Amino acid sequence: MAEAGERMIERLRRKAFLPESRKGLNVRFGIAEAAQLLGCSTNRIRMAEEDGRLPAPPASDSGRRLGYTVEELLHMRAVLDASPARQEQDQPAIIAVQNFKGGVGKSTVTCHLAHYFAVQGYRVLVVDCDSQATTTTLFGFNPHFNITREQTLYPYLSIDPTQADLLYAVQKTPWPNVDLIPSNLELFDVEYELAAAGADGGSILATRFRKLKKGLADLARNYDVVILDPPPALGTISLAVMQAANALLVPLAATTPDFCSTVQFLSMMDQVLGQLAQAGIEVDYGFVRLLCSKFDANDPSHAMVRQIMEGTFGPALLPVPILDSAEISHAALRMMTIYELEKPIGTARTHKRCRSNLDEALAQVEQLVRRGWGRVEPLPEEAIVHAA
Template identity: 45%
Template sequence: MDLPIPGVDLDDLDRLSTRASTVIERLRDRLYAPGTEKTLDLSFNVRTAADMVGRTEKAIRDAEADGRLPEPDKDPTTNRRTGYSLSQVNAMRGVFGTLPHRAADDPPCVLAVQNFKGGVGKSTVVTHLAQNLALKGYRVCVIDCDSQASTTAIFGLNPDVDVDETEDTLYPFFRHGGPPSLHYALRATYWPGIALIPANLGLYDAEYEFAARMAREQTLVLDRLREGIETIQDGFDVILLDPPPALGMISLSVLRAANALLIPAPPNNIDFGSTAHFLKMMGATLAEIGRHGGTRDYSFVKILATKMNDQKSAHVAIKRMMDTVFPSDMLTAILKDSAEIDNATANLSTVYELTGPQTRTETHKRCRVYLDAIGREVETLIRKTWPSHHAGLRKEGVL
C-alpha cells in the first residue's frame, strides 16, 4: 500500500540540516563581517553626562579646567565638544565619587533570569538589564548558561567561530577536574563595565557530564557553578545568569548559584500556565536538593510580565489576574511587546545600542520607557540587599 506522502529518512534529514546551515551561514556572513568587531557608538553631551554623573555641567567643566579630568574631545571646525563615551562618563564618576558600586562587605547580587519555558524573553531581559546597569556605572558580569547562545551573539561573538566550548564556556569548569576558577572564561565586551562568559552549542554536553557526575557525587555537583561564581565575584556588583529553558542540570545549578530570581512571564494562557508549573517544580526540586546539599535562600523573587500587548483583551485580563494572585511578587514595570526590540534583536543588537535618527521615533521612546522602568525597579531591589546603600535609599525615600 502506497503511503499518502513519501517517508523521510536520515538522508533527507541531513539534507534539511545542510540547507538550514546554509541559511545560518548567510545570516552570519551579514551580521559578523570578517575582520570587524562590535563597537559601542553611544555618545553623551555634557548635559546628559552631568545627569549620569550626578553633578552639574559647571562641575564637569571646572574639573576639566583644573586637570582633574582630561580636556574633552572637540570638533576642530566648531571647537564644540563632540560628546563623551561611557568610559569617559565612568571616569567622571570616579573623580566625583559617584560610582554606585557595592561596598566590599556587601554581597554581590547573583540574579538569575529564570523560566523553564522558552520564548518568554529571558535573553532580552538579561541583555537589556545588563546594559541598563552598566550605563549607571555598575560592574556587571553576564554568564550565558544556554547552549543556544543568544546572549553571547548579542554581545558580538559568533558562538560557532569565536567561542571554543573546550576553553571559553562553562563546560570545562563543569567537567571533573576542571579549572579551579572561572577567570579563564571571562571576556571583556565592547560595553564598558560588562564582562561575559560566553556559550555555544557545545555547552549542551555539560548536561550529560552533570548526569554522570550526579550519579557518583550526589547533589554536591550542583553547587559547582555557585563555587565558580565565588571565585570571580569580587570584581562585580551584579552577576546575571541566563540559563537554558529547561529543567536540566545546568538550570538547577543556576537556581543553586543565584541569590535572587527574576521570572519573565508573558500574560497569555500557555506561558502563564508554564510559569505556574515552573514555580511549583522549582519549589519541589529545590526542597529535595536542599535536603541533601543545604537550602538556598533568595534576597528577592519577582515576576516580570513580558511581551505584554495592551490591545489584546486576553493579555489585559491575565495580567490583571497575575497582579491579583501575586500582589507583592510582580514587578510594577512591564516589558511590553515592541517592534523596536524585535528589530534590534534581528540585527543582534539591543535598544540601548541604537543611535541617530532611529532613537527619535515614538516607538523607540516608548520602548526605552519600559526598559528603563524595569532597570530602575530591579536596581532598587539590588541596592536593598547592600547595607552600604541603605542610607542613600532612605534619603531617596525608598526605605
C-alpha cells in the same frame, strides 16, 4: 539546515559588525544625560572640564560636542566620586533570569539588564549557561565559529574538569564594564555527563552544584552584579544555576499559556528547592520577582492577563512591565540592545518611549539590588508597589 543556518548567522554578524567583524560600542551620551546618570549638575561636569580634572568630549567639524562614551562616563564617575559600586562588605548580586517557558524574552531581558547596569556604572558579569547561546550571540559572538567548548563552562563543570576556577572563561565585551562567559552547543555535553553521574548515586551531581556556586562566588568578587542565563528547561545546569544564584528574576509574557506555564515553573521550583534542601544543598534568595515582558498595552487580552498576574502574585510581580516594542526587535536583528544603538532605528518617539520604559522597568531590579546592600531605605513591599 543547521550548517546553512550557522553560515547565515556568520554572514549577518559580519554585515552588522564591519569592518573588523567584531562588535563595537559607539553610543555616546550628551552632557545633560551624563549629569542625570551621575546624579550631578551639568555645571559640575563643565567645571571639572575647565579645571582639567576631566577632558572635554571631542567636537565635530561644526564644533558640536559629540558626547561621552561609556568608558568616559566611568572615568567621570571615578573623578566626581559618583560610582554606584558596592562596598567591600556588600555581597555581589548573582541574579538568575529563569523561566522554563520559551519565548518569554529571557535572553533579551538578560542582555538589556546587563547593559542597563553598565550604563548606571556597575561592574557586570554575564554568564551564558544555555547551550542555545542566544545571549552569547547578542553580545556579538558567533557560538559556532568564535567560541570553543574550552571557553564555556564545560571545562569547569565536566566530570573530568581541566579548570580549577572560572577565570579562563571570562571574555571581554565591547562594554568596558561588562564581561561575558559565553556558551555554545557543546555545553550541552555537561547535561549528559551529570545526568549519568546522578544515576550512580548523585554525589557527583551535588558536588558540581556546589562547585558552580563556589566558582561564581569567587569570580563575583570582581563585580557588582552577576547575571545568569540558564537553559529554559529543568536540567542539571538549571539546577546548579538555581543553587548558585542569590536572587531570581522570572520573565513572563502577558498571555494565558505563559501565565499557566509560569505557575507550573514556580510549583516545580518549590518542589526542587525542597529536594535540594533535603540533600543538604542550601538555596537562599535575597529576592524573587516576576517581570512581565513583551506587554502590549493596546491589547485587551494582555491587560486582562496582567490583572490576573497582579491578583495572583501581588507585590512579587514588578509593577512596571517591559513593553512590546518594534525598536527592541529591530535592535536584536542587528545583534544589539536598545542601550547600544547610536540613533533610533524607527521613529525618535518610538525609541524614546522604548528606552524610557526599559529604564523604568529595569530600575526596579537595581532598586532591589541596592536594598540588599542597605543603600536604599527598606520599605514595605506594598509601599514599593504604590510608589511605582
